Amino acid sequence: MHFDPKTRILVVAAHPDDEILGCGGTLARAIRNGACVEVMFLSEGTSARFPLGEYDSQEYRTQAATRRKEAEEALKALGINEMSFCERLGCQFDTYPILSIVKDIENKMESYSPTMLFTHNPLEVNIDHRITYEAVEAACRPVHDWVPKEIYLFEVVCSGSWTFQSRFRPNVFVDISDVWEIKMKAWQCYKGEQKPYPFPRSQMGQETLARYRGISAGLEKAEAFCLVRKII
């Protein structure tokens, strides 16, 4: 994984916060090396906390708007200003035609021409994470020149930690030791997502995963990815 001013990264995330959890440290490194980064969120991320179908309330609208604002602040903390939001409901991607998700991703790639893409792995509990992977896989059929030549899957602590059987097998490790504080500063922008340890997304939970991935690669702290395609 190499970053320079010609690198154009697209992150396809199901929910606002997945981008920080999955690859926030790596994005900080990429930005530091002059890469261009844009994040695409496929849904709003808060509706799963409301009774099914009950989204016509001021409380829902307020929470959705807050999450969006938190995402903007978190990305700003990493130095990223380019992002887009889709209106889908969270944890319900299985109720939309997957083609609608594929087309959203295709349209973004066609207008942005990323050289590198980061997205979810399909081995997590969250249904949206799984479907996002499938939609990216379909959108990245190598038939257009705007399809990125380097595609990585990240892991989301929480959804990835709660599978019955852990099957995520990373093969790329990014040293995030010296950008850890930046990642945590970005994470703290998601005020509504902060919970105490042993919740996996607590700061200690995230640090535990970063250190665990780090010791697999002789690093203090790492983010781990699965490289699924690289065309040279």
Ligand SMILES: [Zn+2]
């Ligand atoms: Zn998520």
